[in-house]
Amino acid sequence: MRVLFSAPDWDRWQGPLAAACPEAEFLLKGDPEGFDAIIYAPGGEIEDLSPYRNAKLVQSLWAGVERIVTNRTLTQPLARMVDPGLEQGMVEYCCGWVLRMHLGMDNYAQDGIWRNDIVPPLAHQRQVTVLGAGALGKAVARALHGLGFDVATWSASGRGADGITAYSGDELRQALTRAEIVVILLPDTAETQNLMDSDRLAMLPKGAAIVNPGRGTLIDDEALLAALDSGQVRHAVLDVFRTEPLPPDHPFWSNSSVTVTPHIASETRADTAAKVVAENLRRVMRGEEPLFLVDRDKGY
Numbered sequence: 001m002r003v004l005f006s007a008p009d010w011d012r013w014q015g016p017l018a019a020a021c022p023e024a025e026f027l028l029k030g031d032p033e034g035f036d037a038i039i040y041a042p043g044g045e046i047e048d049l050s051p052y053r054n055a056k057l058v059q060s061l062w063a064g065v066e067r068i069v070t071n072r073t074l075t076q077p078l079a080r081m082v083d084p085g086l087e088q089g090m091v092e093y094c095c096g097w098v099l100r101m102h103l104g105m106d107n108y109a110q111d112g113i114w115r116n117d118i119v120p121p122l123a124h125q126r127q128v129t130v131l132g133a134g135a136l137g138k139a140v141a142r143a144l145h146g147l148g149f150d151v152a153t154w155s156a157s158g159r160g161a162d163g164i165t166a167y168s169g170d171e172l173r174q175a176l177t178r179a180e181i182v183v184i185l186l187p188d189t190a191e192t193q194n195l196m197d198s199d200r201l202a203m204l205p206k207g208a209a210i211v212n213p214g215r216g217t218l219i220d221d222e223a224l225l226a227a228l229d230s231g232q233v234r235h236a237v238l239d240v241f242r243t244e245p246l247p248p249d250h251p252f253w254s255n256s257s258v259t260v261t262p263h264i265a266s267e268t269r270a271d272t273a274a275k276v277v278a279e280n281l282r283r284v285m286r287g288e289e290p291l292f293l294v295d296r297d298k299g300y
């Protein structure tokens with residue numbers, strides 16, 4: 001099997017891919033018609049997929065596929081990345097920032113003031129909503145639930161995690177009105193863009209906190225800045241932006257109620273993800289359906 005690697009960081013992937021799937025030949029270029037599958041991530045060599053007529057799979061190395069699913073030259077089946085390492089990284093990122101918001105860790109400046117008037121509630125007294133209950137949203141919801149938080153998820157279908165309240169598409173209001181802390185792990189699709197506009201931000205309890213490692217397009221930037229100004233939103237931890245890197249003059253940088261992290265919430269880990277890629281390549285070789293196929297109509 002010949003597999004085209006069209007993604008950055010070949011040096012990082014070469015060893016794990018060869019070890020996980022020794023029966024495949026991974027190449028950086030070659031006759032397009034000679035490839036059985038393509039490993040893809042933005043920033044790789046190819047954007048025109050039409051000459052790759054015999055490829056039976058395009059395997060994304062990213063969980064978010066908005067930059068490939070909209071590619072008009074894509075006719076091959078597309079699988080997104082579901083990787084245990086990516087999942088664990090996202091769990092740690094979200095739990096860390098949710099705990100910071102929950103405990104009010106920023107209240108304690110080294111300024112000689114003895115601020116003992118606000119004791120944080122226990123986790124079970126804190127309502128957290130995770131928007132998105134896919135591979136990552138579910139893992140994060142489970143971990144927060146494990147820490148004792150009063151967690152709910154919201155997703156299109158209402159499928160969530162066992163033992164955790166799950167709201168579906170038309171129950172967004174219920175999901176938001178309870179959310180003292182909201183974690184956003186939705187994909188970027190036509191349906192989800194600007195989901196968190198001024199109306200949705202106004203549904204949150206006053207002083208809610210937002211953690212967004214999903215995508216920058218999910219939040220209306222202007223509406224968020226207004227909600228931060230009014231105190232409707234207490235703090236926003238943002239990992240993803242409409243333009244990345246976030247331009248130096250963007251108001252998020254200078255707003256003390258915003259924490260900017262540079263799209264590092266979690267990355268695909270080559271050592272764990274190579275095994276996922278290998279499993280999908282083997283499925284293709286056996287003529288079976290690959291795992292984690294993207295629904296082109298839904299966009300995720």
Ligand code: NAP
Nearest residue numbers: 063064132133134135136137155156157187191213265266
């Ligand atoms: P996933 O498994 O595809 O899950 C997507 C979830 O969103 C599903 O629960 C889905 O609902 C829900 N959803 C989609 N459209 C919706 C809509 N219109 N209304 C309500 N719910 C909707 O994706 P994932 O692997 O969890 O990843 C989620 C996102 O995280 C990615 O798309 C990517 O943007 C982001 N991400 C960020 C980083 C980072 O470092 N910042 C790293 C990895 C991923 P159903 O369950 O009903 O289908």
